[in-house]
Ligand code: SF4
Ligand code: SF4
């Protein structure tokens with residue numbers, strides 16, 4: 001089961017967002033905004049793209065399409081410590097695409113090319129299968145469409161990629177427009193413990 | 198060759214013959230009794246699938262193997278526990294560094310082979326528990342690539358180890374000294390003889406006439422290859438719960454194939470349509 005965001009997780013996201021916004025003097029506002037009535041949060045036990053047991057079903061892309069922002073406030077996040085660092089990652093590759101001469105799938109899965117990877121450890125340039133890979137999601141490109149999240153879910157992957165609301169961009173609308181259409185009632189308001197709250 | 202399911206043994210529940218939360222490993226003793234480990238127990242079933250004996254293990258068990266002399270070896274985290282046929286604990290090999298997660302055990306002559314999924318290699322010991330060497334640790338990835346966290350192998354009568362290197366989508370063959378002899382298999386999502394997804398096959402066992410039986414996850418399948426590693430048949434679809442992974446597999450003296458459904462906590466028995474071979 002996926003863990004709920006801890007104070008540390010939330011703080012990490014906010015601190016990252018704050019770092020980007022600090023010149024604009026938005027940090028105080030950001031903290032206040034996320035604390036108002038609790039923040040909008042994706043329940044990983046409900047969202048069809050994340051929850052265990054929902055396999056062989058369509059990916060839900062409403063988080064990408066129904067946010068009021070032009071680029072949704074929801075992003076895919078890869079928890080490195082839980083990632084298997086596989087060569088043929090079912091979140092990185094469209095594993096159903098034709099296999100190329102290098103023995104790897106010929107197409108990537110992300111429609112926005114937001115996932116990059118880098119071979120880590122003792123790199124073998126001759127045989128990609130000999131390497132571990134670190135997968136990074138470019139948050140400027142990701143729109144939270146959920147395809148990689150579904151691809152990484154157990155048992156196909158290890159479930160290290162999940163969708164999260166980015167509190168540094170979320171407007172904390174009174175009525176989140178995604179919550180209104182979410183078929184799984186997975187977007188809920190949750191009291192989030194922030195420093196100074 | 199077609200395989201059909203002929204029996205189901207155990208299952209999820211609170212009965213003596215059932216498992217409550219986990220069923221991880223199976224194996225046979227020389228008399229043809231099935232050993233199944235899960236929760237914190239060893240359960241022994243006769244050829245009809247009737248529970249004959251059960252006993253507790255110190256840690257949650259991952260795998261079980263029975264030596265020709267009837268000693269029962271159970272792989273756990275940090276140790277291998279040994280029991281006699283009555284379930285009396287006769288000892289344990291404890292080594293937190295070398296037995297991080299013991300997911301497979303095999304025997305060849307006086308050697309005991311132990312897969313440590315935590316350190317991604319197979320250890321060779323003598324019968325007294327003295328470490329001799331590691332297998333797979335010196336390959337070009339410094340260990341097997343097993344993102345699924347499970348390392349399985351089977352050793353043939355000549356002492357060749359057949360091990361799943363799942364993220365490389367291969368079954369590799371090693372000598373007892375750790376020399377890589379060769380491998381078969383590669384990634385592919387379309388042709389059934391290939392290994393799909395991020396990391397398959399997850400589990401394997403050798404069967405009669407040089408056959409190899411493997412299981413895969415996402416979607417769960419059992420496949421049988423002949424001596425030349427040509428696909429003979431497979432079972433998939435609804436046979437296993439879709440969420441199954443790391444499904445242990447064993448073969449009895451009649452070449453019947455036993456596969457663990459890790460979600461329903463049952464052992465499914467398959468026979469070839471032509472009947473099992475004596
Ligand atoms: S709309 Fe709901 S089910 Fe769909 S991706 Fe968003 S949280 Fe998940
Ligand atoms: S959620 Fe969609 S856009 Fe974002 S990284 Fe995953 S596949 Fe790409």
Ligand code: SF4
Pocket residue numbers: 040066067068069072073074165169170171172173175176177178179
């Ligand atoms: S609260 Fe508003 S900005 Fe935030 S995810 Fe929902 S719709 Fe987007």
